[in-house]
Amino acid sequence: MPPHQYDVIVVGSGNAGFSAAVSAKENGASRVLLLEKAPIEWAGGNTTFTAGAYRTVFHGLQDVLPIVHNVTPDLADKIDMQPYTEDDFMADIKRVTNNRSHPELATELVRESNATTKWLAKNGIKFILSFNRQAYQIGGRHKFWGGMVLSVEDGGKGLTQQHQANAARKGVEVRYDSPVIDLLTDTVGLVTGVTVRHKDGTTYNVLSRGGVILCAGGFEANSSMRAQYLGPGWDLAYVRGTPHNTGDLLKMAINLGARTAGNWSGCHSTCWDANAPVDAGDQVLTNQFTKSGYPLGLMFNTAGTRFVDEGVDMRNYTYAKFGREILKQPGSVAFQLWDADGTSWLRKEEYAPDVVERVSADTIEELAQLLAKKGLQRPEEFVKTVEEYNAAVKAHREENPDVEFDPSKKDGLSTISSKAGLVLDKTNWALPIVKAPFLAVKVTCGVTFTFGGLKTDPKTSAVISEQTGRSIPGLFCAGEMVGGLFYDNYPGGSGLTSGAVFGRKAGRSAAQRAEGMEQPRVQASL
Structure with missing residues (x-):
C-alpha cells in the first residue's frame, strides 16, 4: 500500500x-x-x-x-x-x-x-x-x-x-x-x-x-x-x-x-467555578472546576433567591442541565451554600481551599455581606431566603420525624409540610442551614458538549x-x-x-x- x-x-x-x-x-x-x-x-x-x-x-x-x-x-x-x-x-x-x-x-x-x-x-x-x-x-x-x-x-x-x-x-x-x-x-x-x-x-x-x-x-x-x-x-x-x-x-x-x-x-452544561478560565479548561485541574455539591446545599442567584430544586433528583441526572439554569440568572452566576454539616459531605477535589475560592463566615448575615463583594446584589433577600428555607425544613421534620437523611437515595427530606412549604421547594436532602461556619462558592455555566x-x-x-x-x-x-x-x-x-x-x-x-x-x-x- x-x-x-x-x-x-x-x-x-x-x-x-x-x-x-x-x-x-x-x-x-x-x-x-x-x-x-x-x-x-x-x-x-x-x-x-x-x-x-x-x-x-x-x-x-x-x-x-x-x-x-x-x-x-x-x-x-x-x-x-x-x-x-x-x-x-x-x-x-x-x-x-x-x-x-x-x-x-x-x-x-x-x-x-x-x-x-x-x-x-x-x-x-x-x-x-x-x-x-x-x-x-x-x-x-x-x-x-x-x-x-x-x-x-x-x-x-x-x-x-x-x-x-x-x-x-x-x-x-x-x-x-x-x-x-x-x-x-x-x-x-x-x-x-x-x-x-x-x-x-x-x-x-x-x-x-x-x-x-x-x-x-x-x-x-x-x-x-x-x-x-x-x-x-x-x-x-x-x-x-x-x-x-x-x-x-x-x-x-x-x-x-x-x-x-x-x-x-441543547448541550451538557454544568455548575462551573466562576473563577475558571473562560475559553478553555485548565489542563491541570480539568474536571475539578465542576461544582456538583449543590444537592446537599442551596443555590442562589445574585438577587438572593433560589432558582432550582437542588434535590429534585440524584446529581447524576441534574448536573448536565443546571448550568443552563445558572446561565439564565442575572450575570450568569450563582452562589452555592452549605452549613458545617453540609460542608462535611463535599468532595475535596472540587471544594478544597486550593481548588476553589471559599467564602466563609460564622453567621448568614456576615456571609451575605461578604458575598455582596462577590456580586450578590441583595444580601437582605439572601438572608430572608435562608430563614424561610430553615423554617420550612423545621416544619417538615416536625411532621415527619421518621424520615432520615440519606444522600445515597432520594430520601424525601423536604421543605413541604401542611404549612405549605416554599414557592420553590427542595424535595430531597433538605438539610437545615444553621450550623457555623457557613460556606459559599461562586459558580457559573460551564458548557461541556453539544x-x-x-x-x-x-x-x-x-x-x-x-x-x-x-x-x-x-x-x-x-x-x-x-x-x-x-x-x-x-x-x-x-x-x-x-x-x-x-x-x-x-x-x-x-x-x-x-x-x-x-x-x-x-x-x-x-
Missing part, C-alpha cells in the same frame, strides 16, 4: 477516536491513521476533562469486580451496590431526555455498554470503583447510588494516557497538529480520504480504503455557533474542556450532504445522507458528533460510554469495508 494510503482514517483523539482506531485494528485493518487537530499537549479532546466515568449495565458487584483495580476482598464485603439493568439504563435515558432519545441509538448504547466496558478493560483501560464520586460511607458501608459505579484511574487525564498507550501497542499511527480541512470523495460520492494541513500551512491528502471515521467533537468551543444554535447568551458560557472542538468537521460533513439529527439547541450532530446508522455508525436517506459510503461517526441520543439532558457517564460503543462499531464497520475495496481513486499527496 502506498505511504499515504490507509485502511481506515480516524479524526479526533478522544475516547471515541481511540476506541474506533483500536477497533479497526482488531477487525483486520492493517494500517490505521488517527489525525488530531490539536498539539499533543491537548490530546484527548474533552475526554481529558472528564471525571472518567462510564455508565454501564452491570449485574451487581461481582460483575464489575474483575475489571476494577481498587477493591480488596475486605473492602468488597463493605460495599452495597444494586445491579443496574438494561431496563434501568433505558428508563433513565427516556426520563431525562423527555423520551426523545432515538430509540435504536439508545438501545444499542444500553445493550452494548457492559460488553464495551469489558472490552476497554482488555485494552488497558484501568477501571476503578468510583468511591469518591458515586458512593457515600454510611454506617461503615459504602453505598453506591445513581446507577453509575465505574470510573478510570486518574480520571480523564488517565483515560487519555491509557488510550494513547493502547493505540501504540496496537500499531495505530497518530499525528497531532494535523487538522483535517476537507473530506475527499471520488466521482460517485464515496468518501475516500481527507485533506490535512501542516503546521507550516501546506496541505496534503491522505486516502483510505475503508473510510473516514469522524470523532472530532461538537461545537461547544465555538462561541458564534453556540449563540447561533443554543441561543442568545450562550456565547458567554465558559468552555469546560478543549478549545479545539469548534464544529469544523460537523460543517464539512453537512456540506458533503450528511443529515443532521438531535437537539441542536447534543446536535449527524444522523447515523445505529448498527454500523455510518453517516446518513440527507439526499438519499442511506449511508454515505465511507463515512462514519462516533462520540459527540452523533446526533439524536441526548436531548436537554443526559444520564451522567453515558457520554464516554456512547463514544466507546459507537466508536467500536465504527472501527469494525470501516475495517470490514476496507477488506473488499479497491484502492481509492483520488490522488494521495505529501
Whole structure:
C-alpha cells in the first residue's frame, strides 16, 4: 500500500477516536491513521476533562469486580451496590431526555455498554470503583447510588494516557497538529480520504480504503455557533474542556450532504467555578472546576433567591442541565451554600481551599455581606431566603420525624409540610442551614458538549445522507458528533460510554469495508 494510503482514517483523539482506531485494528485493518487537530499537549479532546466515568449495565458487584483495580476482598464485603439493568439504563435515558432519545441509538448504547466496558478493560483501560464520586460511607458501608459505579484511574487525564498507550501497542499511527480541512470523495460520492494541513500551512491528502471515521467533537468551543444554535447568551458560557472542538468537521460533513439529527439547541452544561478560565479548561485541574455539591446545599442567584430544586433528583441526572439554569440568572452566576454539616459531605477535589475560592463566615448575615463583594446584589433577600428555607425544613421534620437523611437515595427530606412549604421547594436532602461556619462558592455555566450532530446508522455508525436517506459510503461517526441520543439532558457517564460503543462499531464497520475495496481513486499527496 502506498505511504499515504490507509485502511481506515480516524479524526479526533478522544475516547471515541481511540476506541474506533483500536477497533479497526482488531477487525483486520492493517494500517490505521488517527489525525488530531490539536498539539499533543491537548490530546484527548474533552475526554481529558472528564471525571472518567462510564455508565454501564452491570449485574451487581461481582460483575464489575474483575475489571476494577481498587477493591480488596475486605473492602468488597463493605460495599452495597444494586445491579443496574438494561431496563434501568433505558428508563433513565427516556426520563431525562423527555423520551426523545432515538430509540435504536439508545438501545444499542444500553445493550452494548457492559460488553464495551469489558472490552476497554482488555485494552488497558484501568477501571476503578468510583468511591469518591458515586458512593457515600454510611454506617461503615459504602453505598453506591445513581446507577453509575465505574470510573478510570486518574480520571480523564488517565483515560487519555491509557488510550494513547493502547493505540501504540496496537500499531495505530497518530499525528497531532494535523487538522483535517476537507473530506475527499471520488466521482460517485464515496468518501475516500481527507485533506490535512501542516503546521507550516501546506496541505496534503491522505486516502483510505475503508473510510473516514469522524470523532472530532461538537461545537461547544465555538462561541458564534453556540449563540447561533443554543441561543442568545450562550456565547458567554465558559468552555469546560478543549478549545479545539469548534464544529469544523460537523460543517464539512453537512456540506458533503450528511443529515443532521438531535437537539441542536441543547448541550451538557454544568455548575462551573466562576473563577475558571473562560475559553478553555485548565489542563491541570480539568474536571475539578465542576461544582456538583449543590444537592446537599442551596443555590442562589445574585438577587438572593433560589432558582432550582437542588434535590429534585440524584446529581447524576441534574448536573448536565443546571448550568443552563445558572446561565439564565442575572450575570450568569450563582452562589452555592452549605452549613458545617453540609460542608462535611463535599468532595475535596472540587471544594478544597486550593481548588476553589471559599467564602466563609460564622453567621448568614456576615456571609451575605461578604458575598455582596462577590456580586450578590441583595444580601437582605439572601438572608430572608435562608430563614424561610430553615423554617420550612423545621416544619417538615416536625411532621415527619421518621424520615432520615440519606444522600445515597432520594430520601424525601423536604421543605413541604401542611404549612405549605416554599414557592420553590427542595424535595430531597433538605438539610437545615444553621450550623457555623457557613460556606459559599461562586459558580457559573460551564458548557461541556453539544447534543446536535449527524444522523447515523445505529448498527454500523455510518453517516446518513440527507439526499438519499442511506449511508454515505465511507463515512462514519462516533462520540459527540452523533446526533439524536441526548436531548436537554443526559444520564451522567453515558457520554464516554456512547463514544466507546459507537466508536467500536465504527472501527469494525470501516475495517470490514476496507477488506473488499479497491484502492481509492483520488490522488494521495505529501
